[in-house]
Amino acid sequence: MIRQFGWGEFLFLLEGARWTIVLSLLAFTFGGILGLAIALGRTSKWKSLRILTATYIQIFQGTPLLVQLFFVYFGLPLLGFKVDVWVALTIGLSLHTSAFLGEIWRGSIQAVPDGQGEAARALGIGYMHRMVDVVLPQAFRIGLPATISFLVNLIKGTALAALLGLTELTRSGQLMANITFQPLQVYGAVAVIYFFICLPLTYCSSRIERRLNAAR
Amino acid sequence: MNYSFDFSPVFAAWPMLLDGILGTLRMSSLSMVFGLALGLVFMLMRMSKLPMLRSIAIGYIELIRNTPILVQVFFVFFGMPALGIRLSGEQAAILAMTLNCAAYAAEIVRGGVQSIRPGQIEAGRALGMHSVDIYRFIVFRPAIRAVYPALCSQFILMMLNSSLMSSVSAEELTYFAQTLDSQTFRSFEIYFTLGVIYLAMSQFFSIALGLIGRVYFSYPAK
Structure with missing residues (x-):
């Protein structure tokens, strides 16, 4: 007897959606920390550091996320690390995130008027406090809409975890489609769940963007 | 670490990789052309005076932009046969990427x-x-010129995204790399080479499309 796609099956998909969100948050947190370092390196006064971080960004923006994930998942074991799929995906997605957020935040740091940093320097404020207290808070505001829309891209990107076998939302959909033989309904439901996770963020991002533009 | 790197099986399979590169380029450029054409239709609907057309366009655009392309291609490839439309991997890939x-x-x-x-x-x-x-010379051409860089990065993004189409057995670069991986088990070397090839392609297109844009949109204006 073939199972029908009903309420219980939908709950199974929601169960998977939980891991999609957990994975996105993990990657966003670690990627955000590393991304801040990348952004600071990208705007540093040392040329070698700027070139290094620019290359890092180029590599991650110029290759598919899928290949990056495969590389981490199949490559790390060769270096002697035993990684399970969660660790590999968190590392892969975090590195990917750090490159994109690094580039977004580089732009927002550079969009803060030079006078702000110069005034801080004239007051004798050191690099650390100049960044943390003067430049970054202003850059944060400017970069917020792009950061949120990247978060949407990241959530969509975690769907690739299905291809490495982690049972998040898309993989749950694959399993459920195989059990029920109703791929149209199942993938439709999966798409709807993604839609309702991402839509509030997209809405938020465009609202903030409009408000920032109105202020200018 | 006692692994000896050996790239020779990867290089020996170069005709396969070349096939893959051609597949990737074919699928992403076809989808870009069709997608641009369909996109113009949706843009006109989005800007139309009729609220009905406008809400259809907004609904479509938001639905696509807020769901993963992997789920979209699964929907097309696995879901559409239930409606009686059976597509090959490559057709499904092109359709999903176009949409x-x-x-x-x-x-x-x-x-x-x-x-x-x-x-x-x-x-x-x-x-x-x-x-x-008026629409052709005053609105459309300068508009395309203004967003040409964004369209170029959209093309490159799509070329990178086409790697996902390996999951519906569309014969593009990543598909052949996975086949090669299952034959030789040289995962590290294969995915490293794969990354280099994609990086080279995206750099090439970023430069080449930039030059084409410079020539094509070189008329004085603004």
């Missing part, structure tokens, strides 16, 4: 069209130009 690209292209081009100041159109009308000509 995906259309939503993004519609928004990108709309940004360009909205950047045209109304005074320009009024000037065209004052000169007695036909409305088709």
